Amino acid sequence: MxxxxxxxxxxxxxxxxxxxxxxxxxxxxxxxxxxxxxxxxxxxxxxxxxxxxxxxxxxxxxxxxxxxxxxxxxxxxxxxxxxxxxxxxxxxxxxxxxxxxxxxxxxxAVATDHRWWPELGFGTAGSDxxxxxxxxxxxxxxxxxxxxxxxxxxxxxxxxxxxxxxxxxxxxxxxxxxxxxxxxxxxxxxxxxxxxxxxxxxxxxxxxxxxxxxxxxxxxxxxxxxxxxxxxxxxxxxxxxxxxxxxxxxxxxxxxxxxxxxxxxxxxxxxxxxxxxxxxxxxxxxxxxxxxxxxxxxxxxxxxxxxxxxxxxxPTVAVVADKRIGPFFAGPVLAFAGVLALAVLVIWSGRRRRAPAPALAPRPARA
Structure with missing residues (x-):
């Protein structure tokens, strides 16, 4: 043309x-x-x-x-x-x-797979x-x-x-x-x-x-x-x-x-x-x-x-559906939640081990 x-x-x-x-x-x-x-x-x-x-x-x-x-x-x-x-x-x-x-x-569109994590990198190829x-x-x-x-x-x-x-x-x-x-x-x-x-x-x-x-x-x-x-x-x-x-x-x-x-x-x-x-x-x-x-x-x-x-x-076209929690990919959110839960558990366990043993009250003498 x-x-x-x-x-x-x-x-x-x-x-x-x-x-x-x-x-x-x-x-x-x-x-x-x-x-x-x-x-x-x-x-x-x-x-x-x-x-x-x-x-x-x-x-x-x-x-x-x-x-x-x-x-x-x-x-x-x-x-x-x-x-x-x-x-x-x-x-x-x-x-x-x-x-x-x-x-x-x-x-x-028919979802044949799911994506839990965002793609990393610098872009995808796409008269008379x-x-x-x-x-x-x-x-x-x-x-x-x-x-x-x-x-x-x-x-x-x-x-x-x-x-x-x-x-x-x-x-x-x-x-x-x-x-x-x-x-x-x-x-x-x-x-x-x-x-x-x-x-x-x-x-x-x-x-x-x-x-x-x-x-x-x-x-x-x-x-x-x-x-x-x-x-x-x-x-x-x-x-x-x-x-x-x-x-x-x-x-x-x-x-x-x-x-x-x-x-x-x-x-x-x-x-x-x-x-x-x-x-x-x-x-x-x-x-x-x-x-x-x-x-x-x-x-x-x-x-x-x-x-x-x-x-x-x-006709159908296969697509990969994003799994999200709110606006975020579910993978990172769940991973962050898991890490956060693990951290809380570790901190709680450490504090419990360092805490002094409770003092026991003396037993009263026998008559």
Missing amino acids: GGGTGARRAVRAAAATLALAGGAVVAAPPAGACACGGLVDGPAYDTSVSQEAAVLQWDGTTETMLIELDALSNAPEVGLILPTPAPAEVALADPQVFRELDDLTQPR GAGAPAGVAVLDEVRLGPLDVTTLGATDPAALGAWLTERGFQLPEEIQTALAPYVAEGWSFVAARLAPEEATAFDGTLQPLRVTFPSGSLVYPMRMSAVADETQSTRTYVLADHRVDRVDATAEAQEPTVRFAGRVDPGSVSSDELAALLASGSFVTSHEQVFTEPGTQIVSDFTFSPAAADVAYT
Whole structure:
């Protein structure tokens, strides 16, 4: 990644919002390929996404995706192109959804040992749709806060590139190539960008996006990440009636890690949006997967199927619990108490030995 300190300052949330529109992970400067699609910027800038999280729900006919990306960029404008199986509706999402799900699915600490003494030493290691080129149809446009979001239909990957170029963005050849299968399959696309007048507003506070579209199955677009040059890290939360498994070719080649599986009471969360999602499907299944070689490891979109049983899983992490008496480690306190008790006993015993024998009263004479 390039750019100075200002480059890393706030695009994190701006790109997070843009990326959220498609649930992705990005990694190739000057623009990135990601699960959702591609982040695009100008030819002289660097945009990179290291981690992505997505909340997924499907009611049998309609899929809802909430997506959040961890991104850095030095570009004044960043745009996102996201493939969806059908034209999508886009809205802002509540970032608290991700914060709460992250907390709920954190590994639970289990004490496997106890520490009675403190460790000694010196530390531990530790837009406007008019004029769209042929092959692109502008289906909808909406302004969401500082973002311009457009829903597109496309029959030609090159036309998508031309559409973005007209708006000042460059579509790298590898991303355009990755778009081709989605175009061939008749998918639609969401294009989001920071509005030009908001180009200086990268302050780390932009929200994720909620993308809703008709779909015949639960799918998470991931194929475009295969063109990434850097390690891709993904986390998905599927909210459904039952536990789900990943059943795509990418999962078959490299099994994802189950982060969490279990029911979550909608009344236990503070986010209204998350509570509404849980009311429609309270079993949360979270998978994580890291791709160190995206080009060979990512071979498909992510797809899901009901698991054989609703087996709950809460990860645990072994910890060493401190034994304390008040604010102090129990070992030194007990040792000091023992030494003190021993000292008192020794002093008491010594004084007893040195004390003069008591004088005996003379016996009275016999008559």
